[in-house]
Amino acid sequence: MPFAPRRRKSRRGSVLLEAVYAMTFLAGLALVLLKLSINVTAPRQWTLQQTVSDAYLTYEKAWAQRLSFADLLAADSPWPEYPAKSEVEVEMGRLPGGTPIQGTVVRTRVPDPNNYPADGGTGTTTTNPAGMKVFRFQSLLTYEVGGRSYVKSRTVVRSQ
Amino acid sequence: MRTNFRRPGRLRRGYTLVELTLAMGIGIMVAGMSLLLFNQQMAFLRIFRAQDFLSREAPLINNYVVRVIGAAEGYRLYTSMEAMTGGQDPVLADATVLVLRFREADGTVRASVLSFEGSGDDQGLYYRVIPESGVLGDPDWAVSKQPASVSFSVEQGVLRMHLAGPNGESLVYSGTQQS
Numbered sequence: 491m492p493f494a495p496r497r498r499k500s501r502r503g504s505v506l507l508e509a510v511y512a513m514t515f516l517a518g519l520a521l522v523l524l525k526l527s528i529n530v531t532a533p534r535q536w537t538l539q540q541t542v543s544d545a546y547l548t549y550e551k552a553w554a555q556r557l558s559f560a561d562l563l564a565a566d567s568p569w570p571e572y573p574a575k576s577e578v579e580v581e582m583g584r585l586p587g588g589t590p591i592q593g594t595v596v597r598t599r600v601p602d603p604n605n606y607p608a609d610g611g612t613g614t615t616t617t618n619p620a621g622m623k624v625f626r627f628q629s630l631l632t633y634e635v636g637g638r639s640y641v642k643s644r645t646v647v648r649s650q
Numbered sequence: 651m652r653t654n655f656r657r658p659g660r661l662r663r664g665y666t667l668v669e670l671t672l673a674m675g676i677g678i679m680v681a682g683m684s685l686l687l688f689n690q691q692m693a694f695l696r697i698f699r700a701q702d703f704l705s706r707e708a709p710l711i712n713n714y715v716v717r718v719i720g721a722a723e724g725y726r727l728y729t730s731m732e733a734m735t736g737g738q739d740p741v742l743a744d745a746t747v748l749v750l751r752f753r754e755a756d757g758t759v760r761a762s763v764l765s766f767e768g769s770g771d772d773q774g775l776y777y778r779v780i781p782e783s784g785v786l787g788d789p790d791w792a793v794s795k796q797p798a799s800v801s802f803s804v805e806q807g808v809l810r811m812h813l814a815g816p817n818g819e820s821l822v823y824s825g826t827q828q829s
Binding site: 505506509512513516517519520523524527530531534535537538541542544545546548549551552553555556557582583584585586587588 | 673679683684686687690697700701703708709806807808817819822
């Protein structure tokens with residue numbers, strides 16, 4: 491069979507195809523990296539809110555531990571007896587960039603069931619011979635992130 | 651004898667202006683997309699670093715400070731190290747120095763200082779134990795060098811530590827000493 495030289499394949503237009511491949515690849519890579527970035531930063535946003543709200547609640551806990559029993563049970567107590575409650579708007583902190591995070595604190599106190607009736611319980615000298623007064627002071631912090639509402643609470647038990 | 655210098659099959663025609671324009675345009679688009687991708691990653695890194703103080707450093711500072719304060723028997727606040735060593739009166743707000751007093755198991759009293767001091771790269775929250783001689787030396791260690799400012803105050807009898815981060819973030823930790 492006589493040798494027949496192959497016709498040279500035309501490669502015109504291949505640069506355009508390669509460029510389209512490159513752009514498609516880059517666009518895909520950009521989307522994947524964007525998704526990965528969001529996957530990393532979104533939980534961190536949640537962590538930031540946790541850090542700031544946890545920080546604020548340290549105050550609620552410390553204040554409930556610090557106030558005298560008389561002040562805690564007074565008529566103008568920051569923790570009125572349940573079902574009464576006090577509600578205060580607070581600035582919990584600021585995010586990077588200085589954006590303030592607002593929240594609402596609801597405070598109430600719940601007497602222990604074993605308290606004497608005068609102290610909101612049903613205890614008797616048999617069940618509570620020492621006449622202990624025990625209360626749970628609860629602070630609930632509500633705040634919103636991304637349209638969702640979150641509630642976090644701290645409870646301090648005080649007795650006398 | 652005529653010689654034909656044009657060898658068949660080796661013809662290499664030049665590019666037209668349209669082809670060149672198209673190639674350059676596509677090249678610019680590819681380069682633009684690569685740049686966009688790079689910028690996207692840089693923006694992500696900036697956001698990631700900006701979140702670093704609140705997500706990592708602040709809880710560490712709080713964990714340390716709350717434990718130290720919780721173990722203390724009492725404390726005093728001073729506006730600066732100079733105010734403390736100079737014998738000025740303690741304050742209840744805008745303090746950068748917190749002097750803590752601890753009672754040891756044998757009944758003796760030991761004191762330590764938590765202070766926000768220094769400038770530039772050395773600015774930070776430092777801890778030092780006050781020696782028996784009473785002469786203050788260099789800090790024993792730095793709790794953190796990331797905060798832009800730290801101040802202490804007392805509100806409603808509660809010790810509060812206001813932390814401001816390098817990116818405008820701020821939060822307040824509170825604690826009480828042992829009762």
